[in-house]
Amino acid sequence: MNSELKKIKVVISDLDGTLLNTEHKISEYTKTIFKKLHDENYLIIVATGRHHLDAHSIVSQLDCPVYLVTSNGARIHSPENELLFSLDLESELVKSVFDLEMDPEITTVLFKEEIWQTNHHNEKLNDFQKESKYLPEIVDFRSLEDFGGIKFFFTHDNHQTLVDLKDRILENHSDHFCHAFSLPFCLEFMHKSVDKSVAIAKILEKEAFTFEEAIAFGDGFNDEKMLLSTGKGLIMGNAPDNFKNKLSHLEVIATNEKDGVAKYLSEYVLNTAVSV
Structure with missing residues (x-):
């Protein structure tokens, strides 16, 4: 090592x-590796853009204690599922974005506490949520009264369409929201101070660890x-090329379909060979 x-x-x-x-599931091999990490007293944090109700049902399959950072940092839950931190968006600010004229083919989504609201039935999005208890509600955003929520995002098959929309939104809202392309076809907006790294810093402080003692995937x-914050940052082999190129100094590992995270942890952190 x-x-x-x-x-x-x-x-x-x-x-x-x-x-x-690629089926949006945790493999049995990955579960084995994370159980061993827990047995050897590693602190485990899952940081995702997913809503906490959706993410919790997934990480519970690991069958070991996990800190959960969700909605890109707008929520932090303890391994006991206690809410430790939350930050929401103001309704009026979100409404001013949703009032913009947009391509009707763009799917718009607003994350609420108990449901996610959307203007379209979108099979690609639904594939991410097959076993989730966090369910969609089809709404007409033109008649919606309360736009308060955790985050909002837009999805479209054409990446440039989303880039153009991002630029229009940021013309008047660069001081209000931060944004990210979690996938080339998914443009997300959160509260300006929300970021996975900020939420992770809160957990590390609580547990008396530093970023230098952390590895991230x-x-x-x-x-x-x-x-970029952690002592060792690793990029998945299936990541978009423009992301790999931007962070070209970081190591690229095997894809998610090939259990890249678990295999790296097994070989380089646990120093053990666990058969698939």
Whole structure:
């Protein structure tokens, strides 16, 4: 084990495109590795853009204590599922964005506490939520009264369409929201002070660890600061090329479909060979 990995006491991972395979599930091999991490007293943090109700049902399958950072940092839950931190968006600010004229083919989503509201039935989004208790509600945003929520996002098959929308939104809202492309077809907006790395810092302080003692895995631009903050940041082989190029100094590992996170942890952190 090299010197930077000898310091590792904390394991941080994104979910979609990272810890989850292409069917949006945690493999049995990954579960085995994370159980061993827990047995060897590593602190485990999952940091995702997903809503906490959605993410909790997934990480519970790991069958070990996990801190959960959700909605890109707008919520932190303890391993006992206690809410430790929350930050919401102001209704009027969100409404001013939703009032913009948009391509009707863009799917718009607003994350509420108990449901997610959307203007379209979108099979690609529904595939991410197959076993979730966090359910969608089709709404007409033109008649909605309360736009308060945790985050909002837009999805469209054409990446440039979303880039153009991002630029229009930021013309008047750069002081109000931060944004990220979690996937090339998914543009997310959160409260200006929300970021996975900020939420993770709160957990590390609570548990008396530092970023230098953490290893992190991610595949999207909402993982960027998280990967750059930790002692060892690793990019999934399935990440978009423009993300890999931007962080070209970081190591690229195997894809999520090939259990890249678990295999790296097994070989370089746990120094053990666990058969698939």
